[in-house]
Amino acid sequence: EAHLAKAGQALQEIPRFTFQKGETQFSFATVALDKxxxxxxxEILKKHVENVRIHTFEPGYIVFQDLGKNLYEAGNRNMPLYGIKFKFVSITNNTRVEVTRKGNLTQDELQACIQLFRLFHPEERxxxxxxxxxxxxxxxFRAGSEESAGTPSAADAGLEIGRNSVSMFNRKYRLAGYKRTKQEVLESxxxxLRHPEVYAGVARATRGEGSNMPRAVLFDGPPGVGKTTMARIIAGETGLPLVYVSxxxxxxxxYGESAQNxxxxxxxxxAYDRAILFLDEIDSLATSRESGLFEATRRVLSVLLRKIDGFDTRDGILTIGATNRSTDLDHALLSRFDSVIHFPLPxxxxxxxxxxxxxxxxxIEELSDLARASKGISGRTIQDICEYTERRWARMLIADQKSPCAPPGYLYVEITQEMAARTPSESM
Structure with missing residues (x-):
């Protein structure tokens, strides 16, 4: 089926030339028409066509037309008769480029058509x-690439693959705690993703058919608790590319461009055989329809629901949504997620x-004092506190002309209390 799908896609990419009723038509399908x-x-049209103007500019339908030189009749000076039109159409699942012209294409117009096809179907893409x-x-982000340098593995993050429970401490990547969350990420x-054949075998032994593979998962928790870091851990451990979407x-x-994007x-x-699509702050795209939505937001939500449904039919493509306001999400969207994994404050x-x-x-005593002083604070804020403490201590050392050394525990406590006083609980 995968080979047939790829073959069908290749056939769609073959451009078509037709000549009907005195009009030349050139068209080809493409995956998307972004801005x-x-x-x-x-830019291509300006190089090959003499005088281009915008004929139509609507969401999902953009037309450029060549005015040329002698394109107006004496009795009607408001309508170009024979100017070539370049149409860019993106309606539902029908995305294509169409070129139409009365009569035959000129050499320059033909070159424009060829360059457009190459633009939307380059070999490397x-x-x-x-x-x-x-x-x-x-x-x-890919495992082993420069972009993923520093991406923790499951073992680094305290995810022990085996019969033992998940470790509570990650010395290198600082994704400490979250024992239950880590166990759920590991099992679900x-x-x-690492051993699909085992999970498929269990499904066959119990249900006979169907799949128990994850397809869409929601990470729910306040900012700074490690949702994005966990997504990168998953990508690093499974070897799948992580497509990060903010x-x-x-x-x-x-209007209409957000849905198109x-x-x-x-x-x-x-286009990936296997990948992870991470949608950060998904609540900004798909709030509940009960609260009232603008038409543009409805279009975005409609696209999101349709695309997640489409990914549900494919093995190897995992969609992860991240939110700190799961109660505001549209109910139809929530139903698309196989599971919701909660990331509480530490x-x-x-x-x-x-x-x-x-x-x-x-x-240990100083760490206990800091734990009490930092109630309601996220892991990312704790990192900020520690870095700020180092900077303040360095300033004090410079002022006193002393050699570099580690900050004392009391300074960490002071800055933690300062931060807690001016920052409301991050669970709110």
């Missing part, structure tokens, strides 16, 4: 969807472990 591709197309995602401003995501990559001030990202990610022992990972010199 940058439209601008690149316009077919082989590596990362190139296309990069054009959309999307980061792709990492092991199924809200800035999707939202646009132009989202569709383009999903379509590009689908408890006292976990906070002490995080402080220890950034300040090895502190005593």
């Amino acid at each position: 940058s591709a439209i601008f690149d197309s316009l 077919q082989n590596d969807p990362s190139a296309r995602l990069a054009r959309l401003g999307i980061q792709v 995501i990492i092991l199924p 809200v800035e990559n999707i939202l646009s001030k132009y 989202l569709a383009g990202i999903f379509d590009a990610a689908a 408890e006292a022992k976990e906070r002490a472990s995080i402080f220890k990972s950034y300040a090895h010199h502190l005593s």
Whole structure:
């Protein structure tokens, strides 16, 4: 089936030339029409077509037309008769480029058609969807690549694969605590992706058919508790590319473009045989329809639901959504997720472990004091506290003309109390 699907995609990419009723038509399908591709197309047209103007500019339907020189009749000076039109159409699952002209194409117009096809179907883009995602401003992290340098493995993060429970401490990557969360990630995501044949065998032995592989998972928790770090751990441990999508990559001030951006990202990610698509701050895209939505937001939600459903039919593509407001998410979207994994704020022992990972010199008593003083604070804020303490201590050493040494425990406590006083609990 995979070979047939790829063959069908290749057939769709073959451009078509037709001549009917005195009109030449050239068309080809493409995966997506993002904003940058439209601008690149316009650059091509300016090189090969004499006088290009915008004929139509609507969401999902953009037309450029050549005015030429002698294109107006004496009796009707408002309508070009024979100017070639370049149409860029993106409607539902029908995304294509069409070129139409009365009569035959000129040599320059033919070159424009060829260059447009090459723009949307370059050889390197077919082989590596990362190139296309990069054009959309999307980061792709791969295990072993420079972008993923520092990505923790499951063992580094305290995920022990075996019969033992999950470790409570990660010295190198500081994803301390979260024992239950780590165990759930291990059983529900990492092991199924690493050993799909075992999980498929269990499903056959119990149900006879169907799949128990994860397809869509929601990470729920306040900011700074390790949701993004955990996604990178999963990618590093499974060897799958991690397609990281932030809200800035999707939202646009132009009507209809946000939905188009989202569709383009999903379509590009689908070109991977296996991958993880991480949607950060998904609540910004899909709030509950009960609270009332603008039409543009409805379009984004509709695309998101449709694309996640499409990924549900494929093995090897995992969608992870991250939110700190799961109660605000649309109910239809929540139902698309196989499971919701909660990332709570760290408890006292976990906070002490995080402080220890950034300040090895502190005593057990000092770590206990810090754990009490940092109630309601996330791991990321603890990192900020430790780094700020180092900077303040360095300033004090410079002022007193002393040699570098580690900050004392009381200074960590003072700055933690300062931070807690001016920052409300991150669980709110």
